[in-house]
Amino acid sequence: MKNxxxxxxxxxxxxxxxxxxxxxxxxxIASVDRMGLTVREAHARTGQAxxxxxxxxxxxxxxxxxxRLLEITEALGERLSLSLKAxxxxxxxxxxxxxxDHARELRILCRRYSVRRLGxxxxxxxQDFDATRSDIDLAVEFGRxxxxxPADQYFRFKESLERLLGRKVDLVELRxxxxxxxxxxxxxxxVPVYEQAA
Numbered sequence: 001m002k003n004x005x006x007x008x009x010x011x012x013x014x015x016x017x018x019x020x021x022x023x024x025x026x027x028x029i030a031s032v033d034r035m036g037l038t039v040r041e042a043h044a045r046t047g048q049a050x051x052x053x054x055x056x057x058x059x060x061x062x063x064x065x066x067x068r069l070l071e072i073t074e075a076l077g078e079r080l081s082l083s084l085k086a087x088x089x090x091x092x093x094x095x096x097x098x099x100x101d102h103a104r105e106l107r108i109l110c111r112r113y114s115v116r117r118l119g120x121x122x123x124x125x126x127q128d129f130d131a132t133r134s135d136i137d138l139a140v141e142f143g144r145x146x147x148x149x150p151a152d153q154y155f156r157f158k159e160s161l162e163r164l165l166g167r168k169v170d171l172v173e174l175r176x177x178x179x180x181x182x183x184x185x186x187x188x189x190x191v192p193v194y195e196q197a198a
Contacts, residue, residue, distance in 0.1 A: 018061065020125070020191060024069035025056045031076045046075040066125045067189040074188065098131055098165060099124070099193060105164050110194045113157040114145040119190030122170075135168045136161075139190050141175060 032042050032053065039050040055063070099106065099120060110118055122137035123129050138161070145153050154173060161169045177183045 018127075020066055021061045021064060021069060022059070024066065024073060025059065025061055025064070028069065028072055028076065029053075029057050031073070035076070042076075046072045048072055048075075066191065070189055098129075098136070098167075102164055107194060109157065109160050109164065110196070113148065113153055113160070114143040115140055115157065115194060116143045116196045117141040117192070118194040119186075120193050121186050121190040125189070125191055135170050136165060137170045137172070138193070139172045139174050139186055142173070143196065 037045070039053055042048070042053055043050050052064075055061070106118070109115075117140070119139045120137065121139060123134050124136050140154075140157070142150070142153055142157075148156060154171070158169055158171045161171065172186065174183065174186065
């Protein structure tokens, strides 16, 4: 791992989910190189097989899920902010899966319903996502709305998302969820879709 060459991955020429994985892989390798970790040290920190770091460095990402790459990143002590969707820098940025076709409309809906953050998790981030049948799992954090009460804000936003995306949306309000492994898993694996500008 002393080799300082960067991972040969390019997010500009791949599909949305692959682009996310490519970005994560590049960040993992950059982190390993920055800390000067050997293969053995990287394995000890992350539990990831030594050979997998060679695969990451070479851009061989087929066997990795986004969730697993996020776990490796966290194990290395990195706190990622995948700048996929910050409102101030979201023009022209690819979203995961079917969300990519509706980036502008999603931003408009998020502003209309006073959304602070919106994240995608679950099957929409995976390569086996079924564009014809799968639901879309989204996690939302609302700000205070002058137009809608909390219930209207949630249900109107959910209905608007389903009309826009043409499929069922499972919308999870994380702040309303009790502490649980499921909540921790969602918080760890979600990929930003929208974030209100500061």
